[in-house]
Amino acid sequence: MSERGEPVDPRRNNPDSHDEAPVEGAFDSADTRHDEDDRLKPGFVSAVLEAVEEGEAEQARELVSPLHPADIADLLELTPSDQRADVAAALGDLVGAEVLSELNDYVRDDLIGALAPEQVAEFAAELDTDDAVAIIEDMEEDEQQAVLEALDPEDRAAIESALAYPEESAGRLMQRDLVAVPEHMSVGQLIDYLRDNRDLTTDFWEIFVVDEAHRPIGTCQLSWVLTCPRNVAVSDLMKREQTLIPVDMDQEEVALRFQKYALISAAVVDGSGRLVGMITVDDVVHIISEEAGEDILRLSGAGEGDINEPVLDSYRTRVRWLLTNLLTALVASTIIGLFEGTIERMVALATLMPIVAGVGGNAGSQTMAVTVRALATNQITASNTRRTIVREMRVALLNGGTVAVVLGIGVSLVFLNPALGAVIASAMLVNIVTAGLAGVSVPLAFDRLNLDPAVASSIFVTMITDSMGFLAFLGLATAAGLTG
Incomplete structure (x- = not known):
């Protein structure tokens, strides 16, 4: 996934990094793209669609390039279904992996259906395991297999392992890229380890401390590591009380634990207690919204209630x-x-x-x-x-x-x-x-x-x-x- 290998370019998918046009803040009163509720304005959407219809792909790209990936996903969802493929083609690499991960399931399936397995694999390799699984899990079995075969062996193994868990379980939800260290390290050794290892994930808030069998025995927040003397042992710094998530736990129960214990991240363990991944609060926020919406729709008998559903x-x-x-x-x-x-x-x-x-x-x-x-x-x-x-x-x-x-x-x-x-x-x-x-x-x-x-x-x-x-x-x- 993207966390392994070279460090991620901080300018990638950052609205402030584009050279084509200055970026206006999401809540800037002069913003011609968003309304007061931070939604894309109808006039802006129409301008992009009109540019694509007239064959002005470069103009469409200039309009869209300052947008956050989530806003580009909104733009594609607001586009009529018969025009989405043309809009996506005109925007080119602006419709990247992060945009696909933000898309509505039905819209994403439409776009992925028009891509070659190699392209889908390229997108999946750029994402965290949980986001990559979300893209691949609903594909037809033959298409799914073609995408998996196009992935690097390490990425493929991670995604296949996630797909082996039940749907809506912690195993599907968790990220496998995390930082785990032995308890015998000192704070100084830990900081040097984090600086010197480029293969580590770049997004984490908590460091997991494990024993010889790779079972989690404690956690250290980054703030503790940064503010402690280098000679302090990790075993003296860590918090031994932690909330562990079984790999087969239903995602709704996971969300309840995050809410109850005010968690930012939590370790996921297998049946033998070994650390196999972590779940972060950003994924849980999505679950809470999704589960609440599902219950309301089920009460009314409206099914998934998605306006993009066939x-x-x-x-x-x-x-x-x-x-x-x-x-x-x-x-x-x-x-x-x-x-x-x-x-x-x-x-x-x-x-x-x-x-x-x-x-x-x-x-x-x-x-x-x-x-x-x-x-x-x-x-x-x-x-x-x-x-x-x-x-x-x-x-x-x-x-x-x-x-x-x-x-x-x-x-x-x-x-x-x-x-x-x-x-x-x-x-x-x-x-x-x-x-x-x-x-x-x-x-x-x-x-x-x-x-x-x-x-x-x-x-x-x-x-x-x-x-x-x-x-x-x-x-x-x-x-x-x-x-x-």
């Missing part, structure tokens, strides 16, 4: 959810059919039914969202599950009582029918309490079954709140003998 893929993901929702909606419809006679005698019931079901559904969604988030962040454990359920039921009772009183008084005044007001108030209270119970118990049940509570909880919670809302309202109305 239309047919989005259709297949969403239609399955909608058809399942259709089946659960039939349950509520069947309950309404059981009270057809009551509705015929008092048409106002048909007008008020959606209110009971709708408010109950929202109450259930609130509780479900809180529960799913708490499960995802390990806030709910076996020791506090019962307490969590009791808490949500208390909240549901307070909410239900408040909404029931307001709705009951309103219906009584509008329809001049206190009995109808009492019925809908009672039904609302019952449904919101039921919604609270369903909103917390359904995700917990899925979690206990080792199923993702974000995937199917909303369908079942909606079915329960709709069905119970109609049953409570129409059942109470029938029992009260309301005839209009």
Whole structure:
């Protein structure tokens, strides 16, 4: 990878290093490329696309060259899919390895599909192992093999080793380029070692101290090394307490550990406790954002929810959810059919039914969202599950009582029918309490079954709140003998 070999040129991919045009700061009020939210302006994107369409590749390069790789990735994502290949070709080597690593998965796959295996291998060799794996892992098996064969043996071995671990595990996420030293070194020897070895990684914040079996026994922050006398032993300087990440740990659990212990980097160990890599906080920030977005999209049944996802893929993901929702909606419809006679005698019931079901559904969604988030962040454990359920039921009772009183008084005044007001108030209270119970118990049940509570909880919670809302309202109305 790029950390091995000659030191990286600090001017590479640095906006301040380009000679073509002066660089304006990301938040410069005179910046003609970014708006106040640091997004590329539509006018700038249009200017680049127009230059490419007119065959003015050099002009397009001059416009784009001051941009950070992440901004160039944004530009390609904002480009219509049928023009991306032309834009990438016009920009040439400005679309480098760092740009590919910043791209949306679907956009990157489109661009990589147009490249030769040797070109992809060249890009992969410039990146950290985790970023290189992200580029290669979704390729077709034959294309993936061609890229691996084009890599240097050392890079190929590192990437193949990472690909052998499960997806979304620490093994896929970790970087293999790190600094590990024995504990018998002194600070002076360590500094000399760092200065003299050009094959070491150039990006690190922490030095790992290992024993003879290459098991991590402590860590040293760079600030400690730089501020200690040269004769101090590393074993006296290092911090022995550290958070070790098993190589097969799920990336979501990795992110939770970084958040809990305020980590900047952490050692990754294999089954025998040997140091095999490290994970840094910049990768974890990406995971936190990705996992949070996934949970929200799963709750809505929108799949990956990527605007660059092919239309047919989005259709297949969403239609399955909608058809399942259709089946659960039939349950509520069947309950309404059981009270057809009551509705015929008092048409106002048909007008008020959606209110009971709708408010109950929202109450259930609130509780479900809180529960799913708490499960995802390990806030709910076996020791506090019962307490969590009791808490949500208390909240549901307070909410239900408040909404029931307001709705009951309103219906009584509008329809001049206190009995109808009492019925809908009672039904609302019952449904919101039921919604609270369903909103917390359904995700917990899925979690206990080792199923993702974000995937199917909303369908079942909606079915329960709709069905119970109609049953409570129409059942109470029938029992009260309301005839209009």
